[in-house]
Structure formats: C-alpha cells, structure tokens
Amino acid sequence: MKKYVAEFIGTMTLVILGCGTAMLVGCDAVSGGGYILTALAFGLTIVAMAYSIGNISGCHINPAVSLGVLLSGGMSGKDFCAYVVAQCLGAFAGSGVLAAIFNLGGVADKTGGMGTNGLGGVHESIAAGLITEIVLTFIFVIAILGVTSAKAKHGSFGGLVIGLTLVVVHILGIGLTGTSVNPARSLGPAIMNAIVNGSTGALECVWVFIVGPLVGAALAACVYKLLEGAKESK
Numbered sequence: 001m002k003k004y005v006a007e008f009i010g011t012m013t014l015v016i017l018g019c020g021t022a023m024l025v026g027c028d029a030v031s032g033g034g035y036i037l038t039a040l041a042f043g044l045t046i047v048a049m050a051y052s053i054g055n056i057s058g059c060h061i062n063p064a065v066s067l068g069v070l071l072s073g074g075m076s077g078k079d080f081c082a083y084v085v086a087q088c089l090g091a092f093a094g095s096g097v098l099a100a101i102f103n104l105g106g107v108a109d110k111t112g113g114m115g116t117n118g119l120g121g122v123h124e125s126i127a128a129g130l131i132t133e134i135v136l137t138f139i140f141v142i143a144i145l146g147v148t149s150a151k152a153k154h155g156s157f158g159g160l161v162i163g164l165t166l167v168v169v170h171i172l173g174i175g176l177t178g179t180s181v182n183p184a185r186s187l188g189p190a191i192m193n194a195i196v197n198g199s200t201g202a203l204e205c206v207w208v209f210i211v212g213p214l215v216g217a218a219l220a221a222c223v224y225k226l227l228e229g230a231k232e233s234k
Helices: 002-026 033-054 064-072 077-105 126-148 153-172 182-197 201-206 208-233
Strands: none
Touching: 002 033, 002 077, 002 182, 033 153, 064 077, 064 126, 064 182, 064 208, 077 182, 126 153, 126 208, 182 201, 182 208
C-alpha cells in the first residue's frame, strides 16, 4: 500500500508544480519564457520525486512509465493496475488543489484550461498529435529503462538524468501538444477543467494523450529489450 500512496503523492505533486507553473506563466508563443519555466517545473519535479519516493515505489508517477516497466518484466500486472489507479487519482487531486488555489486566490489561468493538453500546436491534427506523443514518450521511457537497468552505471545521478530528459521532451512538445507523455497528467486536468470551467474540449481529445504515450512506452520497452538482448549475445 505504501508504494501506491507514494505514486498518488508523486503524481499529485507533478500536476501541482508542472501544470500550476504553466497556468501561472502561460505557454503561448509570445511568452517564450513560459516554455522553459514549465519544462523545468515538470523536469525538476521528477528529480525531486525520484530522490524522495523513488526508493518506495520507483517513482513512476506516470501510467506510460509503469507500462514500460511492466513490459520489461519489472513489475506485476496487479501492481501495474494499482499504480495506474493511484496515478490517475493523484493527478485529479493535484488538479483539484490547483482549482482551489487559482479560483479562491483570483489568479488568472494563463493556459485557459488548467494546463490541459491540446492539438492546437499541430493545427488540430490527430495524426500529428499521436506521432508527437508516441515519439516523445518513446524517448522518455527508453531513457528511464536505460538509467534504471540493473546494468546501468549512473549511480545516484539516475533521477537527474530522467528529470533532464523530461525537460528536453517538454521544450519540444509544449508548442505542439502541451506535452503529455503521461496519461494521468492529461486526464486529471481535463476532467477538472470540465468540472470547474464547464469546458469539455480537452476531454474530447484526451484519448490522444492516453493512446499516444502508451504506444510510445510499449515501443520503448520492446526496443530496449531487443537492444539489451543483442548486447548480451555479443
């Protein structure tokens, strides 16, 4: 149970700090600095969580990461299901905290939708959005699998490597899809946005940010296993 609670807390923290930063500074093309601040917020939160709850749950805080670990043989199906539930609940709780802070404090949400993901950057193209999320998640998850491999020699720098990878992924992806690479991070804010603002636009396309990351994670797990197996055979 402790590891599920850790995943809940970790995902909630990711949404609060990551989406909260996006809501506060904005991520439009005019406010270019918002890109970097939001990317850093997501990446540095991963670093912080990796060194705080990593020894408890592995700090997945992302259903796509959990899927990659599952397919790599690093966790059971039971744990995978429990992790995903905890992550989604954590994302929803984090969105609730943001709704309370911004609404009660009268703070303007500069994203206009609680930091939800969208297809505006790729001109509403579902195909482009899926490709973006698949590729970015592939890069992120294969980095995680490599860093956390029993054969990795990164020592205590693993969490930093993963966090910086997420920063880079966000720098490219924010202007395209808002960068999901995390189904829970997309689902929680989309549901809360519909409840608080009555806007269902993000919910209508949220499946892209669930399917894309899961496909990218599955591909990363398969490719990494092939590469690792090929190395062992030499």
